[in-house]
Each structure stands twice: as structure tokens, then as C-alpha cells.
Amino acid sequence: MERITPELSTEEIRDIDAEAGHYPHKSAVLLEALRIVQQHRGWVSDGSLQALASYLKCPIAELEALATYYQLIFREPVGKHVIYCCNSVSCWMLGGDGLQAHLQNRLQISPGESSRDGLFTLLETPCLGDCDRAPVMMVGREMYRQLSRETLDAMLSELRARDGQQPMSDHREQ
Amino acid sequence: MLKAGNAQAMATITIDNRQYEVDDGQNLLSACLSLKKNLPYFCWHPALGSVGACRQCAVVLFKDADDQRGTLVMSCMTPVKDGAIYSIDAPTAQDFRAGIIENLMTNHPHDCPVCEEGGECHLQDMTLMSGHTQRRFQGRKRTHNNQYLGPFINHEMNRCITCYRCVRFYRDHAGGTDLQALGRNHQVYFGRQEDGLLDNGFSGNLVEVCPTGVFTDKTYSRHYVRKWDLQTAPSVCEHCAVGCNTAPGARRDGKGDPRQLRRVTNLFHRQINGYFLCDRGRFGYEYANSAARIYTPQAALTQPLIQTTAGSAKVHQSLSPADAVARLAVTIAQMRSGNRRVIGIGSSRSSLENNFALQTLVGREHFYAGLDERSLALLKLVDRIQRDPRVHSPGTPEIERADMVIVLGEDIADTAPRIALAVRQAARSAQIARAGELKIPAWQDDSVRQLTGIRTPLLVASAERTDLDDIASCRVRAAPEQMVALADVLAQALTAESGEIHAPDIAGLDTGEFTALVEQLKQARHPVIVSGCGLQSQELLQAAARLAFAVAGHKEANHRQTDSREARAALYLACPEANSLGLAQLCDARQNLNQLHRERQSEHTPQPTTLLVMEADLYRQLPASVADQLCAGVDEIIQLEIVHNRTSARADLILPAAATPEYEGTLVNSGGLAQRHYAVYEGSGWIQASWRWLADAAAASGELAGAELSGDEETHARLQSLARWRHVTQLSVALAESYPELAPLAELGPDWDQTIEGQKTARQPHRYSGRTAIQAERQVAEYKPLPDDDAPMAFSMEGIQFACQSPLQANNWAPGWNSNQAIHCYQPKPGAARLGHSSGQPLARKAVVFHSDSAAGDAARPTADPSDGFRILPLYRMFGSGELSNYAGAIASVTEEPFAVFHPQDLELLSLTAGQQIAITESGDRWQLLAKVSDTIPRHCIGVSTGFTQMASIPGAYIEREQIAPGDA
Secondary structure, three states: OOOOOOOOOHHHHHHHHHHHOOOOOHHHHHHHHHHHHHHHHOOOOHHHHHHHHHHHOOOHHHHHHHHHHOOOOOOOOOOOEEEEEEOOHHHHHOOHHHHHHHHHHHHOOOOOOEOOOOOEEEEEEOOOOOHHHOOOEEEOOEEEOOOOHHHHHHHHHHHHHHOOOOOOOOOOOO | OEEOOOOOOEEEEEEOOEEEEEEOOOEHHHHHHHOOOOOOOOOOEOOOEEOOOOOOOEEEEEOOOOOOOOEEEEHHHOEOOOOOEEEOOOHHHHHHHHHHHHHHHOOOOOOHHHOOOOOOOHHHHHHHHOOOOOOOOOOOOOOOOOOOOOOOEEEOHHHOOOOOHHHHHHHHHOOOOOOEEEOOHHHOEEEOOOOOOOOOOOHHHHHHHOOOOOEEEHHHHOOOOOHHHOEEOOEEOOOOOOOOEEEEEEOOOOOOOOOOEEEEEEOOEOOOOEOOOOHHHHHHHHHHHOOOEOOOOEEEOOOOOOOOOOOOOOOEEEOOHHHHHHHHHHHHHHHHOOOOEEEEEEOOOOOHHHHHHHHHHHOHHHEEEOOOHHHHHHHHHHHHHHOOOOEEOOOHHHHHHOOEEEEEOOOHHHHOHHHHHHHHHHOOHHHHHHHHHOOOOOOEHHHHHHOOOOOOOEEEEEOOOOOOHHHOOEEEEOOHHHHHHHHHHHHHHHHOOOOOOOOOOOOOOOHHHHHHHHHHHHHOOOEEEEEEOOOOOHHHHHHHHHHHHHHHHHHHHHHOOOOHHHHOEEEEEEOOOOOHHHHHHHOOOOOOHHHHHHHHHHOOOOOOEEEEEEOOOHHHHOOHHHHHHHHHOOOEEEEEEOEOOOOHHHOOEEEEEOOHHHOOEEEEOOOOEEEEEOOOOOOOOOOEOHHHHHHHHHHHHHHOOOHHHOOOHHHHHHHHHHHHOOOHHHHHHHHHHHOHHHHHHHHOOOOOOOOEOOEOEEOOOOOOOOOOOOOOOOOOOOOOOOOOOOOOEEOOOOOEOOHHHOOOOOOOOEOOEOOHHHHHHHOOOOOOOOOOOOOOEEOOOOOOOOOOOOOOOOOOOOOOOOOOEEEEEEEOOOOOOOOOHHHOHHHHHOOOOOEEEEOHHHHHHOOOOOOOEEEEEEOOEEEEEEEEEOOOOOOOEEEEEOOOHHHOOOOOOEEEHHHEEEOOO
16 A cells, blocks of 8 residues: 655655754654654555654654544545544534435445545544534535535535545645 | 551541541552552552542542532542541442443453453452442443564453553553553553564563553463462562562462463562562563473483484483482492592572582582682672672662662663662652652652653663663763773762862763763762673772762761761662572682682592582583583582583483472572572472482481491581481571571571461462362372471461461452552552561671772783774673573563674674674684674674573683684574
């Protein structure tokens, strides 16, 4: 599955060093380093973890502890688009669970899984802070609000159409 | 009013309408346990402090006498407060605790019958204590995959209750980095990043630290029985010289398997091991069960088999113990009549009593320590330094409280691991002191650890990387003579009136760092200096002593210590073997193997001579060529030994000697504390303590016709007293009378007939099962338990059962407390010394002021051009450097191959590459080693693995370039 070599790229090292300058202790940069690697590679493989551990001179188990604690650090490959589906109370009252079932049916996946074409990963999340426009989902860093089955289908078509132009769903504008 | 403990400030508290006086400054949980209240807990540990994670120790705190409702507080996080009112029994507290347990149990499997923790499980105890005896939860339980954690520890994560004790011990206390809490919420997982050996040398403590069966002892697993089916007795660890107390457990299988020893667990000793053992101590026991074990007497065949014997190794055949004793008796009778010289070779890993019996048999002038010249000289030097009234040997609690530690050359993480663990705690003493200033009690573990950036000054001077490097404030990698220079300059700086002290010339130590060190040492009130015999340098030991004397002088001049003990400097000198210092008391520096070899070489009138070797491998102490000559120069070799080794291969008669858990004896640890270990089980086959073989043979020799007619009076008297000894304590008393230093042995522990209210101490608990059936396969009748001739203890369940009633009881158990955590029931308060426990006796060595002996230089100092020769620096490994533990299966499976470490430039100079097999040849010996490279090893030095079975003795201190060459692939 590993497409990118485990060694950190110059861009990754540059980004990590820039972050490290902001903290008094080296241990504080570990989380940011994980985020940076994921931003470049889509997820954090065992090899990436190893590369980070040797660059930051920290025990690999410590990085693993952080990576597994934070749900938005992926230790498995994810699809190009990661869909965060809110399962909290406001969205649920307005039919969020039905929408999620519809989405799962369309993509033929359960939460935590990726679609066979490698385009979509579905994750559940407790609240996205947009209750007044429930039900909502987030794809990458983009919010989709007041969803219905129709708008959800449109969202999927739009994402499929967009595929190829924007490689990483988790891409952040710096 | 009940009292608990007797320390300084006291607080009067009310618990469930009764008033108690307890030590102030502790937490309420610790106070309740001191009062022997049954209050459940998980995450708290007396050595790890409180974090308030598990919520299990909740009690109710009332505002005042009128408050009927109160508030729930976690007792481990609540400091006892004078006048405060608490309730353990209040229904709100009871319900809360039961609810917590029930919640934990929703995910805990119902697998107690197949779980190895069952019967000594803290979780079982706490579940019952809180009254949760019915499961209501019907849902699915969370499950995890388990990891392979190496040959020592089993992993069963489904049983986890997420108390975090494992990582708090492993990471925070022992400094391990490869065990972490992974995941979160409902899915917290305690494990490694991937499968593999837990790489911290204290991982075995997880077995006891984990309150349930997540981490269990894998070596025990292979021959598992329940705790209640084990017989135990107090023992002392034989795998290094620290002298940790252990509680080995044994049981016979009833089918004739001679391997009875099942496991080793910690036995609390406040001054030494506290709650923790190292992995060599915990898993090294397997040597007693190894395939190399000797169970029956064996004699070498006089007629060689059809030319099969390779070299000098002999072919042995079993013989009956009576024949073996008779054979030894003949030798003794010849000695009696003056027709034979018998040379006794004693052992630093065997008890004082065994060595004394051998010495009594052969006479003091024929007794030699089973050590080479260099090793014995080092021990005698340690002994002389320790006699100086300006120093004392610190116990573990004192090391943990030290406000500065200087480690000079000794790799304590590998040669005295428990001391290294104490030094690791000392690294936090400054943090704890700072917390104290902020009114944060030391037991508030998480809060104290928030104070980052405060570290106790810790200087680690070593030949290569050590496991203490991560906590060292100053690391110095140097050759021994540079360490000597460093110690001397530090000592000078302490005593000098004014400045003008220059930093010694050591790479990596700049003037700023050195000035800081001097300042820290001047400021320190309780510095501890640690060194030892590891680098085999007498000069280093002397330099450590000089530094300690300077510290003592500085303390006296500047801190005005009123207590004379306080004014002494703490100097810990690590010795190599469990009874190194004991053996050093019995002989002078001349009585070593090299001296014996020289005497034998210069002897011109050959006389029939026997080498009587007791629990010592000559080939481990001497180069093979020298040992060969020594063996070839005598016409008989008789060996008393536990396991087969290269010496026994040449012996004409081998007698099976008892391993430490199989007999009673006294060992003297590095601190000069004489401690007694007791027989845990009866031994298998014809095994008996070495002194008993000697006593039997001495008696038998007296019966041989004509023996008493010849020989001198003195020999006769010696042999008679040896033949008369029946109980090991008689030897202890005789030792006490013969050696003033050993006088305390007379008061050590109870005599064999000293019962308590007419009762002996039971080795087996009440619930020991199968007593009448265990031997039924071979014999229907129930055998009478063997009597113990040495201690008032029974090899059965009859007698005293509870630890507080007898110092001999090692089975930690109290009603409701089945796990090893029952120990607090036998302490005045958690962490305090065991009730009724005899903690050994310090040797009564006469105080003599030590004078550096400039003549006693290290042998073979390099004088030649250093580019052509190399210094040998002995390097040690926890797994690999222990003579006996190398026979333990699990340990042997993770021991690396013998190696030699070079500086990169030296490797280039010799045209060798790392990873290559090389050979070092010296005076006919050839060592095959794996070449390794390390930029931390000093130039012109080779770090050579020491004590490994494949290359037992190490090359001499200096090796010419021509002697190092590529080896066979």
C-alpha cells in the first residue's frame, strides 16, 4: 500500500522544523509532525511513523500513542474524500441516521471503511458545530448542510466529478 | 485509639465513627490501609503514588459532625487532615465503588478458571471486596488482539481494566519507552508499537504491577500451578550482588519430573528491592531446571570409551550417593594420613557456610577463592574501602532520595540493576523537593511530574552508552584512567580552599559543565557515589573512595551534621557475585587461582593432589590455557556443582550441589549485609547442600580403618567438627566464632529448633491441594514430609501461615488479599519495613581508615605505543553476563552473541568491518566475537562482552594489534 517512501521529504522536514520552532519542548511537536506527514501522504504508515521517530529522536511507541489517540490521524489508508457524518442529537432529530444509511447504501461501506474505488471513506463524528443547519456532513474541510437524499446524491456526484483535480481530501490551505 | 506507624507529625482522623491517629502528610488511602481497613483500589501503588484514575477508592468526607450527607472523595487523592471525618462504609461510597467495579467488569472476560492471575488477582479481590458478585451485563464485550512481548511476558489485553499502572511503572518508574497507552476511550490498549521483546530490564514487574491478568509470567506459564499450590520460603537472589529478597515458588509434579522450581516473585525488603526485581532476578531461576542440571553423583570412567572422548573432557557415569561419599572419603582419609594434598576452591556464588565447610575440610592454607588474582584483589579493595569510617553503603531508599548521584565507571544497569532503578528515582528527587516547597506531597504523582525541567544532578561516567544516559545531567564517556582523573579533580575541588581547578582533559566535558558539576557537588547535602568492580580497575575504586572521603570531609566542614552517620559519605560499590564480599572475608588476597597456579608450577616434589572445586568454574576465571595446566597438574579433580560446566567436564567425581532456593545459607551483598536464604523445596535427585556432602564424607573418612591413627591433631579436630555438624546454623555459629567480621551470623535468623509457640512455619498455604494424591501415580501411601534440619519450617501446610507471625513466611496472603499486594497487611504502613522481618545483619567489620595503596596498580597497564595495542574494557549485559542465569532458557533465548566494540577509527585501523566475525587470540586462547562499532567507546579501547557462556573468561587487560584478526565466517 505504501506509495511514498518512508523517508521524510524535504518539504515535510521544512514544515516540521517550522512548527518545532514554536514550542519549548521537542515532545510538543510530535502531533504537528504527524499532521504534516498525513497532509503530504494522506495517512501515516508504519514506515512513516518509523521515519518520524528517527527524525524526531523519540520512541516510536510514543508517536503511536499519539497517532492512535487522535481520531483524525489515520493509521490506515483512506479514500480521497473522507466524509465525516454527524451522528449527534440535532442531526439525528432531523433524519441524520436515515441519511447515513442512504450514504452507506450508496457507497456499500460501513463507518470506518473506504469504498472499493478508493474514493470515499466514511467516519462518524459526534458534532460538527452546525446544529442550526442540521443534518450536516463534512468532506475534507468543506461543510455540506441541511442535507437530504437528493442533495447528498448531488454531493457524491460533484465529488466524483471533481476527482483528479484535487488529490488529497485532507488537504489544508496554508 | 489505634495507632498506625510512629513517624513525626500525626493527625487524628475519624473513620466510621472511630478515631485513629495516623501519620500526617500521607493520603487517606494509605492511612486506611495502614489501619488494615479493606478499601479497594487499582491505580494507586505505594511506589508509584496516586493519580486518581480508577475512582475505586472513593470514601465519603463529612464537613463536620453535623454533616449527614458528606461528599464523595477519592481517598488516594485526599491528604489526611487532622480532625477530618470520613466514612468507608457509608452506602453512597459503597454503591459508588460497587458501580465502578461493575462497570469495569462489563468488559472483563469471565475467564478466571483459565487465567494465570486467578487466585492471586487483585481484581478478583477488589470485586469481592466491593460486593459485586452477580453479573447483570449481558452485552458483547470489547476484545483486543494480543501482542508477542518476548519470552518473559504473556499479553492478554481483553482482561485490561485501564488502570494505567503498567505504563506508570514501565515508563515513569523504570524509564521504558516501548510500552504505551494506545488508542482512547473504550479502546485503550497497553502495548508496543508492534510485536517484540519489551526492552526494559524491569519488564517482569508488570506481572505484579498489573492488578489483573494482562501481563503474566510466560516462564511460569509453561509449568503453571495456582499460587495456593506453591510452597515458598524467603530467598535471596543469586544473580548479582545487590541481594534482592525473593519468594521463589516450587511444587513437584508427582510424576517424577525433577524440575520443581516454578517461578520467582518479589519479596519486599525496604532497604534493598522494595517492590521491584530486575528481569535477570525474576527469570534467571530457570537455571535450576536447566538441562545442564546435575541431579546425581557422577564419576568419570577410568577406561575411556572407544576413543570418543574429545580432548580432555571425560565421560561420566552416575553412581550412588553412598559410593560417591565413600570415594570422597578415601581422598579425605589420604589427606588425613598426610599422603595427599587437597586444595579447596571456594565460590563467590555459594553461601558462607558452604565455603566455610570446605575451608574446614582442607584447612585455611589449602583454601583458595575460586577467583582470579584481579577479581579477588578488587574484592579485598572494596572490603577495605567499606571499612573506612568516613563512608557507608547506602540502601535503596537513601539512593532514591539522593540530591546528587555520581556513577563512576560501573554499568549498574547491567551489573546491579536494582541499584540503577533506585538511581533513576534519584533523578527525580529534585523535582519532588521542589514539589514539597510548593506544598505538593510526593505521592501526588501526576502533579509532581508536571514540574518539568527540574532534574537531580546525575553524572554518569561510563565506557559506553548506558541505560542511565537518558536521565544523566552530565555524561562522560571515558577510559578508566580518565574517570580516575575526573574523580580526583572533583575531590580536589571539594577540599581546595580557593578556585584554580582545571577540568580534566576528557572529550565531551567542557569547562562550563565541569564547573557546574563542582558547584552541584558542593551544594549537595546527600550525594551518593556509585562505582564497582565492573571495569576491573583498582585505581578507579580507589578514586571513587577518595572522592567519597572528600565528600565526607566537605559535609563535616560545611553542613555541620550532628548525626555521625549523616556525616559519612554514601558510597555504593557493586560487587560481581551474590556472595563476593562474604568470600572475601574468608581468605586473603593471595588465596586466588593465579597464585595457586604459580605455586603448582614451581612445586618440584610432586605429591598426590586433589582439586576440590566447589561451585566454581575455573574456566570462567582463568584463560583456558592456565586452567588446563592447573587441572593437568593434579591427579584428581572433585567438583561440587549445580550445573555442568567446563570444569565439571574434567572432573573425576561430580557431586550434585543444591541451588540457592534448595538450601539454607548466608550471602553477603555489596553493601556488606549478611542475609539468609532458606530452602524453598527439598531438591530433586540426590541434590544436597555442598557442605552436607563434605560433612558426610568427613564422617565417612573417620570410619575408614586406620584413619585416626595417623595425621596431625589439628586436621583431625577440624574434620571431627565438620563431621559433627547437622544443622546449617551450627556452621553459622562456628563462622561467627572464627571470624570477628562474621560475628553477627550468630544472631542471624532463628535456629532450626526455634519454633514460635511450638509451631514451625508452613511453606505451603492451607489450601495447598493434592497432598495425599500428588505421588499416587508411583506410591499410594502418603509420604511423611521431609524434615528441615536447618530452619524451623515445614515442607507442608502444617504450622504458622501468616507473614506477620514469622519472618520465615514468604507467602504474601491475608484474608481478602490474595495477590502479592497483601504485603501492606504486614507493614505498619505501605512502603515501610515488613513486620517481624529480619532484614539481615551488617558485617561487624572493624573501622580502619583507608589509605590509598599506590603499589596496588592495575595489572598490565599499557605502556607500549597505543596505536599498536588496545585496552580491554569489560562490558556487561543483564542477559549474558550472569553465570547461572545464562542457563535459564528464556534468558538464553534473548542473549546476544559475544561481541567486541570498537571506535570507528580503530576499526578502520585494523581493517575490520562492523558485523564481521573477528578472533582475538591471547596466550593460546581464541575468542570468536562479533565486531561492533560505536563512536562512544574511547579510542584504543575494545569493549568486550564479559561473562558470556561462549567466552567465559575475558582476555587480559591489554591486547596487541597482531592478536586481533578476522575470524571464521
